[in-house]
Amino acid sequence: MRSMTALFAHLRRRIERGGPLSVAQFMEEALGHPEFGYYTTRDPLGARGDFITAPEISQIFGELIGAWCAGVWRTMGEPAAFHLVELGPGRGTLMADALHATKSVNGFHAAANIHLIEMSTALSEKQRMALSAYDAEPQWHRDMSQVPEGPAIIVANEFFDALPVRQFQRVLASWRERMVGLNEAKDALVFQLSGQSVKQHFVPEFLRDAADGTWAETSPAGLRIMHTLADRLAGQGGAALIIDYGHMETMPGETLQAVQDHRFADVLEAPGEQDVTAHVDFAALGRTAVNARARVHGPVTQSAFLNALGLPMRADRLAAGATNDTQAAAVISGAGRLVDSTQMGMLFKVLGVSAPDIDALPGLS
Numbered sequence: 590m591r592s593m594t595a596l597f598a599h600l601r602r603r604i605e606r607g608g609p610l611s612v613a614q615f616m617e618e619a620l621g622h623p624e625f626g627y628y629t630t631r632d633p634l635g636a637r638g639d640f641i642t643a644p645e646i647s648q649i650f651g652e653l654i655g656a657w658c659a660g661v662w663r664t665m666g667e668p669a670a671f672h673l674v675e676l677g678p679g680r681g682t683l684m685a686d687a688l689h690a691t692k693s694v695n696g697f698h699a700a701a702n703i704h705l706i707e708m709s710t711a712l713s714e715k716q717r718m719a720l721s722a723y724d725a726e727p728q729w730h731r732d733m734s735q736v737p738e739g740p741a742i743i744v745a746n747e748f749f750d751a752l753p754v755r756q757f758q759r760v761l762a763s764w765r766e767r768m769v770g771l772n773e774a775k776d777a778l779v780f781q782l783s784g785q786s787v788k789q790h791f792v793p794e795f796l797r798d799a800a801d802g803t804w805a806e807t808s809p810a811g812l813r814i815m816h817t818l819a820d821r822l823a824g825q826g827g828a829a830l831i832i833d834y835g836h837m838e839t840m841p842g843e844t845l846q847a848v849q850d851h852r853f854a855d856v857l858e859a860p861g862e863q864d865v866t867a868h869v870d871f872a873a874l875g876r877t878a879v880n881a882r883a884r885v886h887g888p889v890t891q892s893a894f895l896n897a898l899g900l901p902m903r904a905d906r907l908a909a910g911a912t913n914d915t916q917a918a919a920v921i922s923g924a925g926r927l928v929d930s931t932q933m934g935m936l937f938k939v940l941g942v943s944a945p946d947i948d949a950l951p952g953l954s
C-alpha cells in the first residue's frame with residue numbers, strides 16, 4: 590500500500606506541470622526538499638530511527654578517525670591553523686569522539702577550525718549539542734565553497750551515498766534515462782524510461798556498447814563535490830577521508846535503495862519518509878580526484894583501514910576498563926560490527942585524497 594506523503598503531493602504537482610523527474614531530481618527532493626525532505630524533517634539515525642552508522646555503533650570509530658586526523662596534521666608539518674571539515678556530520682558523534690581522542694595531541698585543537706557541512710537544521714542542532722562540551726566553536730555551512738581558504742583535513746562518513754545519482758539503461762542499442770513519473774491513476778510514483786535516448790558521455794566509456802538491458806549509474810553531484818574538494822587539497826594542502834558503502838571498481842548495475850525502520854523498502858513507496866541512497870563508485874571518485882591533480886590513497890576496505898589504525902587494541906583496552914561484563918561485551922561486539930566481513934567490514938570502503946606532496950596516509954597504504 591503506497592502512502593500519500595506530503596512530499597508525494599508536491600512531486601505529483603511537479604510532474605504534472607513539468608513531466609517526469611530524473612532519479613537524481615527525485616533523490617534531491619526526497620532527501621532535501623526544504624519542507625518535506627527526509628533529512629529536513631527528522632533525525633533518522635540510531636536504534637529508534639531508520640538506520641545506524643558506524644560512529645553511532647562504536648565510539649572507537651570516531652576516536653580512530655580523530656587519531657587519523659592528528660596523524661595527517663603531523664604529516665602536514667603541524668600548521669598553526671587548518672580547517673577540520675566534516676561533510677554530513679549526522680548527530681555530531683564522529684566529530685565529538687574525534688575531539689575527545691585528540692585532547693592530548695599538543696596544539697591540535699588550538700589549530701583546528703571546525704566546519705560542518707550540513708543541509709538539515711534538525712541535525713545541525715544535534716551537532717551543536719554533541720560538540721558543546723568542547724571549545725570547538727564550529728561553523729555550519731551548506732557546502733564546501735563556504736569554507737575559507739587554507740589547508741584542510743576533511744572527513745565524510747556515509748555522505749556520498751546520499752548524493753543524487755542518474756541512472757541509464759541500454760535499450761535497442763541506445764541509452765535511455767530512468768525517470769520517475771506517475772501511474773495512470775496519478776496516485777503513485779512509477780519508474781519509466783525517457784522517451785528520447787541520452788548522450789553517450791553520461792555513461793562510463795567501457796559500458797557504452799553494452800548489451801540491451803544493462804544499467805549504468807553515475808553521481809554527477811558526488812563527482813562535482815569530489816572535484817571541488819580535490820582541487821582545493823591540491824592547491825591549498827591537506828587530505829580527505831571518504832568512507833561509505835560501495836564498490837572499488839566502476840560496474841554496470843543500479844544500486845538505488847530505500848531504508849525505513851532498519852528494513853529495505855520500495856524506493857518510491859513513501860517519498861520523504863524513508864532514506865534513499867545509492868552505492869558509491871569509489872573508482873569514479875578516485876579518477877575525479879586525480880583529474881583535479883590530487884593524490885589518491887586506496888581505496889581499502891573499512892576492515893583493513895580500522896584494523897591498520899589499531900581497532901583491536903583499542904577495543905581490548907576499552908573493554909578492560911568497562912564497569913561490568915555486559916558493557917565489555919557491548920564494546921567488543923560494537924567494534925566487531927565495524928570490521929566483520931558479514932557486516933560493515935567489506936561492504937564499506939575507505940578512500941584517501943590528498944595534496945600531491947603527501948605520499949602516504951595512515952591506514953591507506
Ligand SMILES: C[S@@+](CC[C@H](N)C(=O)[O-])C[C@H]1O[C@@H](n2cnc3c(N)ncnc32)[C@H](O)[C@@H]1O
Pocket residue numbers: 620628634642643644645676677678679680683706707708709712731745746747748751752
Ligand atoms: C547517513 S547520514 C551520515 C551521518 C554521519 N556522517 C554518521 O556517520 O553518522 C548523512 C548526513 O549527510 C547529510 N547530508 C546529506 N546530503 C547532504 C547534502 N547534499 N549537503 C549537506 N549535507 C547532506 C545529512 O543531513 C546527514 O547529516
